[in-house]
Amino acid sequence: SAYFHHLVTTCQNRPCLGVSPHLSLVCSQVLYTSKNFVACAPTGSGKTVLFELAIIRLLMETPEPWKDIKAVYMAPIKALCSQCFESWKKKFGPLGLNCKELTGDTEIDDFFEIQDSHIILTTPEKWDSMTRKWKDNCLLQLVRLFLIDEVHVVKDVTRGATLEVVVSRMKAVQTYRTSQNPEAGLSMRFVAASATIPNISDIADWLSNEGGQATYLDMDESHRPVKLRKVVLGFPCSPNQTEFKFDLSLNYKMANIIQTYSDQKPALVFCSTRKGAQQSAAVLAKDARFIMSIEHKQRLIKYANSILDTKLRDLMMLGVGYHHAGVDVSDRKLVEEAFTLGDLPVLFTTRTLAMGVNLPAHLVVIKSTMQYVSGSCEEYSEADLLQMIGRAGRPQFDTSATAVIMTKIQTRNKYMQLMNGAEIIESSLHSHLVEHLNAEIVLQTISDVNMALDWIRSTFLYIRALKNPTHYGFSPNLDRYGIEGKLQELCLKNLNSLSSIGLIDMDEDINIKPTEAGRLMARYCVAFDTMKQFSKVTGTENLSDLIELVSRSREFSDIQLRVNERRPLNTLNRDKNRVTIRFPIEGKIKTSEMKVNCLIQAQLGSISIQEFGLTQDTAKIFRNGMRISRCLSEFLTQRSKTGFSAVLSSLILAKCFRAKLWENSPYVSKQLDKIGQFLSTAMVNSGLTTFSKIEETNGRELELILNRHPPFGNQIRESVIHLPKFEVTLEQLPRYSGARAEIVVKVNLKNRAQLLSKRTARNHHYVSLIIGDSDNTVVFLQKLTGGSQNAKQHLNQINTTSSACSQRSTTVSEEQASSYQMPAVTFDLGNEWDDWGDFDDENLVHASETSLASCVINSRPQVQQSVEYNTAGRVKLEFLRQ
Numbered sequence: 001s002a003y004f005h006h007l008v009t010t011c012q013n014r015p016c017l018g019v020s021p022h023l024s025l026v027c028s029q030v031l032y033t034s035k036n037f038v039a040c041a042p043t044g045s046g047k048t049v050l051f052e053l054a055i056i057r058l059l060m061e062t063p064e065p066w067k068d069i070k071a072v073y074m075a076p077i078k079a080l081c082s083q084c085f086e087s088w089k090k091k092f093g094p095l096g097l098n099c100k101e102l103t104g105d106t107e108i109d110d111f112f113e114i115q116d117s118h119i120i121l122t123t124p125e126k127w128d129s130m131t132r133k134w135k136d137n138c139l140l141q142l143v144r145l146f147l148i149d150e151v152h153v154v155k156d157v158t159r160g161a162t163l164e165v166v167v168s169r170m171k172a173v174q175t176y177r178t179s180q181n182p183e184a185g186l187s188m189r190f191v192a193a194s195a196t197i198p199n200i201s202d203i204a205d206w207l208s209n210e211g212g213q214a215t216y217l218d219m220d221e222s223h224r225p226v227k228l229r230k231v232v233l234g235f236p237c238s239p240n241q242t243e244f245k246f247d248l249s250l251n252y253k254m255a256n257i258i259q260t261y262s263d264q265k266p267a268l269v270f271c272s273t274r275k276g277a278q279q280s281a282a283v284l285a286k287d288a289r290f291i292m293s294i295e296h297k298q299r300l301i302k303y304a305n306s307i308l309d310t311k312l313r314d315l316m317m318l319g320v321g322y323h324h325a326g327v328d329v330s331d332r333k334l335v336e337e338a339f340t341l342g343d344l345p346v347l348f349t350t351r352t353l354a355m356g357v358n359l360p361a362h363l364v365v366i367k368s369t370m371q372y373v374s375g376s377c378e379e380y381s382e383a384d385l386l387q388m389i390g391r392a393g394r395p396q397f398d399t400s401a402t403a404v405i406m407t408k409i410q411t412r413n414k415y416m417q418l419m420n421g422a423e424i425i426e427s428s429l430h431s432h433l434v435e436h437l438n439a440e441i442v443l444q445t446i447s448d449v450n451m452a453l454d455w456i457r458s459t460f461l462y463i464r465a466l467k468n469p470t471h472y473g474f475s476p477n478l479d480r481y482g483i484e485g486k487l488q489e490l491c492l493k494n495l496n497s498l499s500s501i502g503l504i505d506m507d508e509d510i511n512i513k514p515t516e517a518g519r520l521m522a523r524y525c526v527a528f529d530t531m532k533q534f535s536k537v538t539g540t541e542n543l544s545d546l547i548e549l550v551s552r553s554r555e556f557s558d559i560q561l562r563v564n565e566r567r568p569l570n571t572l573n574r575d576k577n578r579v580t581i582r583f584p585i586e587g588k589i590k591t592s593e594m595k596v597n598c599l600i601q602a603q604l605g606s607i608s609i610q611e612f613g614l615t616q617d618t619a620k621i622f623r624n625g626m627r628i629s630r631c632l633s634e635f636l637t638q639r640s641k642t643g644f645s646a647v648l649s650s651l652i653l654a655k656c657f658r659a660k661l662w663e664n665s666p667y668v669s670k671q672l673d674k675i676g677q678f679l680s681t682a683m684v685n686s687g688l689t690t691f692s693k694i695e696e697t698n699g700r701e702l703e704l705i706l707n708r709h710p711p712f713g714n715q716i717r718e719s720v721i722h723l724p725k726f727e728v729t730l731e732q733l734p735r736y737s738g739a740r741a742e743i744v745v746k747v748n749l750k751n752r753a754q755l756l757s758k759r760t761a762r763n764h765h766y767v768s769l770i771i772g773d774s775d776n777t778v779v780f781l782q783k784l785t786g787g788s789q790n791a792k793q794h795l796n797q798i799n800t801t802s803s804a805c806s807q808r809s810t811t812v813s814e815e816q817a818s819s820y821q822m823p824a825v826t827f828d829l830g831n832e833w834d835d836w837g838d839f840d841d842e843n844l845v846h847a848s849e850t851s852l853a854s855c856v857i858n859s860r861p862q863v864q865q866s867v868e869y870n871t872a873g874r875v876k877l878e879f880l881r882q
Helices: 002-013 021-032 047-060 078-095 124-130 138-142 151-155 160-180 200-206 243-261 274-287 294-304 310-316 329-340 382-389 409-420 429-442 449-456 460-467 480-500 516-523 528-535 543-551 563-573 592-604 612-638 644-659 677-685 691-696 699-706 712-721 752-757 792-796 814-819
Strands: 037-040 070-074 099-102 119-122 143-149 189-194 215-218 227-235 267-271 320-323 346-350 363-367 370-373 376-379 400-408 504-506 512-514 726-732 740-749 765-773 778-786 825-827 852-857 865-870 874-880
Touching: 021 037, 021 047, 037 047, 037 200, 047 070, 047 078, 047 143, 047 189, 070 124, 070 160, 078 099, 078 119, 099 124, 119 124, 124 160, 138 143, 138 160, 143 160, 151 160, 151 189, 160 189, 160 429, 160 460, 200 215, 200 460, 227 243, 227 409, 243 267, 243 274, 243 363, 243 400, 267 274, 274 310, 274 320, 274 346, 294 310, 294 329, 310 320, 310 329, 320 329, 363 382, 382 400, 382 409, 400 409, 429 449, 429 460, 429 480, 429 512, 429 516, 429 528, 449 480, 460 480, 480 504, 512 516, 516 528, 516 612, 528 612, 543 592, 543 612, 543 644, 563 592, 563 612, 592 612, 612 644, 644 765, 644 778, 677 699, 691 712, 699 712, 740 765
Parallel strands: 037 189, 037 215, 070 119, 070 143, 099 119, 143 189, 227 400, 267 346, 267 363, 320 346, 363 400, 765 852
Antiparallel strands: 370 376, 504 512, 726 740, 726 825, 740 874, 765 778, 865 874
């Protein structure tokens, strides 16, 4: 197209408009070759332009139309993905390229949603979950360009392993594609960038392949577009002084530092905690004045009038603000705008901003070199410090900038040396090897110990273990073969751990096969420690017990219990004057696990949570909790000896997480489109606590209750009418004797005709039919799935998809059999609308009314059971005396 030729011509003439002259020299390598490339360049020097040039190169070497090409951009945080998404859809949209954001916040959960996308922007965690079945999906074979932003995160203790494994997996995709179709010549290019890669040659070695060695660009600080002055200040700290008190004392030094180094230009101050940022801002606002003129004050008042947070509003009028993940999104955007335009002189924030929104400042201050991680104090890593310092300097306004580090006088020399040197990037995969080994075993990348070593050779861990074996616990005197032997031992140790709880099967020759439990762990991206917790379930657990179990999941280990959260959490737990959680926690809330438990129950109980920080934590808990609870329910249903109570409770809990409501909640209407907490409460106050009652209510009456205009009431009724309604009946047949009794369970879809014409939710759905006895034994368990809207006969037909418990049977005495009568039970929404082949479909509608057809047979099981199905949804259970 003309636009594309204009874009290419612009790049040819001025290939890196807006970047440093030194970086311009290597733009030709990105634009005119297809070699893998790594760039280490200071913040503000134009690294993002290299990614754009790589995309243009892909388009240049691919004939139009660009239908079957995909480029993936991967960044460690969603904010970076969002920034590039907004920019690239404007730049590449006119070329007909479709950009798609694929992060934890988006509702895209399977490959079908990205099949028409050309540029996919994602995070390591999301792409990991998406690619754990890549051999079954041809879409991944179309990825031709893989862009890695902030590649230094590979060293991060908690997240680095995921990034490393995802990149190694994409290398495996490339190798597989080449081996399957060598004539096609469809290679995958890797381009990585960061501001902090001291050992960039190691990253280049890692990203090299059979096609050749990756090239790299290593720029030092002298190439910064804005010259940076670094200052390290040491302050006295007595041995008896706590980190908290030292951090607090620095607040009173801040006014002098800002007045000395800011040159009356914007200053950005990094604090270790959210509360610390707010406290520091409040102290500074009292100690100094930053209003330049009457006009400046009027602009600040205008911003402040739109701020929701009252404390932030008061500070903004004084020229000081704070910004962190606990601040409301609308407030954050206003603060960002005021700071970017230079209207907000001083902004206090946490280190997460250094990885996210681009807010450069003339002065950057790092207030204390210690941070709180999982409740304990740790020093910032060099990479973190360099990332924060990288925010100093505004190329469009400044020729110089200043970064000040405030630390203890005892550690001043250490940080002065650190700023002049560089900390080598190491792998963190060895600390998280067990989860990723299991994922590759399920993918069949690994089927024995030798193949495990072959996989290790594709990782950054292998590159660094050869160069720095002592960091990974190996002897420095080992040669390549010795180090490979140690890596193989490390793999074997982790394989034994997986085998010990039944996640893999290993024979004497150490051939490896995944088990169903291992597949669940990989499919739902569940931590090994969490699966260990699952394996300890005895079978007698109730709903409360399983909530407590899920609350202890490893996935929630980064949820911190902050001091200021204890009072609101304790109020949610026990309070005589307001609604509290369903299963009160004994004692005060004093651990992170108790906090998670309390927030889960508050959300399910539709109890309002006022604190924004707790609201954010709740959202994170439920994003993870949906897949953890579903994994738990599937794990327990596939085990042969799990008790009825635990299985039933796990199925209910998974549904509760999906619906974000208790199974007996009166607020079922919250799941309907256009009905939130306020309107749902109005319905509850009017007695509309089930879908049946809503359906029976006249549309005009609904509009009066909800204070809405026609045809709103009719729309709500229509959406309820077109939800599936199942009827479950149990019948004892007259053909019984002292040795035999027959009980028939019928599951019938009552509103088949309505669903053929219209459906409120998606086509796919299933019902879990579970039957247990008084000895807590699962007598019968089956998933009954409905077909698609196009297959008329499927709507009233049972299709069995699981037979885990179908061979169990129960003996019923003649007296018990003759008295055993169960009434018919009708379920307003007895299904989960879901495609069983996928998971994490966050945009589906689910009801919290009774969703499980379950009953308990009061008998002593000894068993022989025969099961028959007919096309009308009839299940016949024959109980035979042994």
